[in-house]
Amino acid sequence: MPEIINLKLVELVDKIKKREISSKEVTTAYVERSKKSKKLNTYITEDFENALKKADNFDKNPDYEKKLPGIPIAVKDLFCTKNLRTTAGSKILSNFIPTYESTVTENLWNEGGILLGKLNCDEFAMGSSNETSFFGNVQNPVEKNLVPGGSSGGSSSALAAKLTPVTIGTDTGGSIRQPASFTGTVGLKPTYGSCSRYGIVAFASSLDQAGPMTNDVKDCSLLFDVMSSYDQKDSTSVNFKKNNYLKELTNSIKGKKIGIPKEYRVDGMSKEIENLWQKGIEVIKEGGAEIINISLPNTKYALPAYYIVAPAEASSNLARYDGVKYGFRSKGKNLIDMYEKTRSEGFGNEVKRRIMIGTYVLSSGYYDAYYLKAQKVRKLIKNDFDEAYKKVDAILTPSTPSSAFKIGEKTNDPVSMYLNDIFTVPINLAGLPAISIPAGLDSNGYPLGLQIIGKSFDEQNIFNIAYSMEQQINFKNEIKDWWI
Amino acid sequence: MGIDLKTVKHISKLSRISLVDEKAKKLEADLNSIFAFIEKLNEVNTEKILPLTSISEGKLQLRTDEIKSNNIREQILKNSPEENKDFFVVPKVVE
Numbered sequence: 001m002p003e004i005i006n007l008k009l010v011e012l013v014d015k016i017k018k019r020e021i022s023s024k025e026v027t028t029a030y031v032e033r034s035k036k037s038k039k040l041n042t043y044i045t046e047d048f049e050n051a052l053k054k055a056d057n058f059d060k061n062p063d064y065e066k067k068l069p070g071i072p073i074a075v076k077d078l079f080c081t082k083n084l085r086t087t088a089g090s091k092i093l094s095n096f097i098p099t100y101e102s103t104v105t106e107n108l109w110n111e112g113g114i115l116l117g118k119l120n121c122d123e124f125a126m127g128s129s130n131e132t133s134f135f136g137n138v139q140n141p142v143e144k145n146l147v148p149g150g151s152s153g154g155s156s157s158a159l160a161a162k163l164t165p166v167t168i169g170t171d172t173g174g175s176i177r178q179p180a181s182f183t184g185t186v187g188l189k190p191t192y193g194s195c196s197r198y199g200i201v202a203f204a205s206s207l208d209q210a211g212p213m214t215n216d217v218k219d220c221s222l223l224f225d226v227m228s229s230y231d232q233k234d235s236t237s238v239n240f241k242k243n244n245y246l247k248e249l250t251n252s253i254k255g256k257k258i259g260i261p262k263e264y265r266v267d268g269m270s271k272e273i274e275n276l277w278q279k280g281i282e283v284i285k286e287g288g289a290e291i292i293n294i295s296l297p298n299t300k301y302a303l304p305a306y307y308i309v310a311p312a313e314a315s316s317n318l319a320r321y322d323g324v325k326y327g328f329r330s331k332g333k334n335l336i337d338m339y340e341k342t343r344s345e346g347f348g349n350e351v352k353r354r355i356m357i358g359t360y361v362l363s364s365g366y367y368d369a370y371y372l373k374a375q376k377v378r379k380l381i382k383n384d385f386d387e388a389y390k391k392v393d394a395i396l397t398p399s400t401p402s403s404a405f406k407i408g409e410k411t412n413d414p415v416s417m418y419l420n421d422i423f424t425v426p427i428n429l430a431g432l433p434a435i436s437i438p439a440g441l442d443s444n445g446y447p448l449g450l451q452i453i454g455k456s457f458d459e460q461n462i463f464n465i466a467y468s469m470e471q472q473i474n475f476k477n478e479i480k481d482w483w484i
Numbered sequence: 485m486g487i488d489l490k491t492v493k494h495i496s497k498l499s500r501i502s503l504v505d506e507k508a509k510k511l512e513a514d515l516n517s518i519f520a521f522i523e524k525l526n527e528v529n530t531e532k533i534l535p536l537t538s539i540s541e542g543k544l545q546l547r548t549d550e551i552k553s554n555n556i557r558e559q560i561l562k563n564s565p566e567e568n569k570d571f572f573v574v575p576k577v578v579e
Binding site for chain 1: 487491492495496498499500501502503511514515517518521522523524525526527528530533534535536537538539540542544545546547553556559560562563564565566572574575576577
């Protein structure tokens with residue numbers, strides 16, 4: 001039998017169900033490996049002792065009907081976990097112990113999953129490189145001093161380094177797909193409304209969506225099945241018709257129409273990315289699907305619109321951090337002074353920058369010029385997709401404009417950092433589902449991803465296309481354990 | 485349109501984030517480069533376009549407001565920065 005850590009989620013579930021391995025064996029394997037991973041800095045909070053106890057309990061009293069029977073999982077530290085510190089990568093929440101559990105994590109535990117610990121991320125999920133976390137940079141296991149992407153950088157790094165068999169992240173403008181692309185893993189940003197936002201530390205509520213991060217498409221389809229649910233506790237949750245995504249997974253995509261949007265061929269796009277995209281097109285053709293050239297004319301306005309909408313919602317969501325009821329507090333001369341010092345010392349630079357952008361675009365006299373304008377542009381972007389979907393079933397693009405960059409390379413220039421999300425942001429604005437799958441390596445040997453965008457609640461279709469492509473591309477992530 | 489130092493300080497006041505002068509200067513530069521990028525939106529004709537305020541097409545779901553978690557008062561107060569058994573403590577507001 002291959003080593004436990006080399007098994008995929010679906011294989012682990014199968015072996016546990018067949019009693020070939022125990023939850024304790026699986027959990028021990030991941031705990032032992034995680035303990036040696038300090039150099040990667042993926043964990044903010046470890047919960048290893050409890051995980052081992054829960055695994056023991058599962059083995060003593062097993063329920064093999066569960067979808068994740070005794071499977072250990074580390075999760076992004078943006079999901080509130082009852083009685084276990086939840087920081088959102090921020091100093092201001094560095095001592096916050098939730099009294100409730102997020103719906104998405106609750107769904108994992110209800111199906112037999114076991115929490116391993118909380119994974120590092122950009123502060124309040126604001127970042128594309130995991131460099132804004134109060135708890136420090138995360139290393140990409142692909143190579144030393146390379147960013148793992150962000151904001152779900154601890155998640156992508158932990159997954160690629162095999163510290164957890166699967167993980168979950170959140171994606172507001174690319175925070176699952178970009179780190180997946182940077183680490184040679186699979187990441188899905190589901191349709192807005194399919195995974196509950198209840199108990200997830202809020203960034204931009206009309207864009208935030210939780211999703212699975214896994215080693216392959218099969219695992220992704222299973223984890224999405226477990227995570228997603230209609231939830232009364234989230235007013236934007238949708239009671240949609242779920243498939244049995246794993247069971248219905250097929251690599252037959254004959255007759256499917258796949259759109260290639262010309263606007264994604266951006267100025268200065270590297271040859272490597274262009275070639276990767278072309279390779280994706282060939283692979284799709286070989287799979288029997290039809291390629292159709294399409295236009296999404298407002299694509300170039302997506303990022304500027306995003307940098308109004310997201311900070312505006314963030315400035316409102318983060319108004320709650322005032323140092324009164326929970327979190328970090330700084331001493332002040334009076335109440336206002338206490339608020340101002342608390343927020344100044346408790347938030348990092350990127351978060352403060354975004355709160356201030358948001359405050360400005362919502363402030364008196366500027367609301368129409370910025371916020372309202374951005375929401376209108378958002379409508380145009382959504383209309384573009386609606387038009388395209390009259391002709392095609394899904395859309396293929398690169399996931400990111402480049403591979404992973406070095407730690408520190410882009411920290412001084414916010415706009416160049418924001419440009420990382422150029423291919424992922426439009427999807428959040430339109431509320432659509434999109435998956436990133438690994439598709440090749442660049443000349444440095446760093447992974448590159450392709451993105452498949454689907455129609456709302458059509459996750460099954462993008463899983464199928466991704467599955468077909470995955471089999472033909474046959475990507476192998478050969479990451480060395482330099483960090484042990 | 486440029487954002488000057490005075491505006492930066494005004495926004496910091498509205499945001500309840502205190503700002504030292506040195507940081508305000510850096511922020512002024514950052515915000516100007518970000519807004520230069522955002523201004524691109526002015527090219528788009530949005531006349532007659534209705535703003536997209538929500539992705540969900542249906543009505544927002546409502547539910548009854550019921551208490552579901554009991555006896556968590558102590559736990560909640562434990563998260564308070566200045567621990568107290570009965571109240572949240574803030575600096576003196578009324579002299």
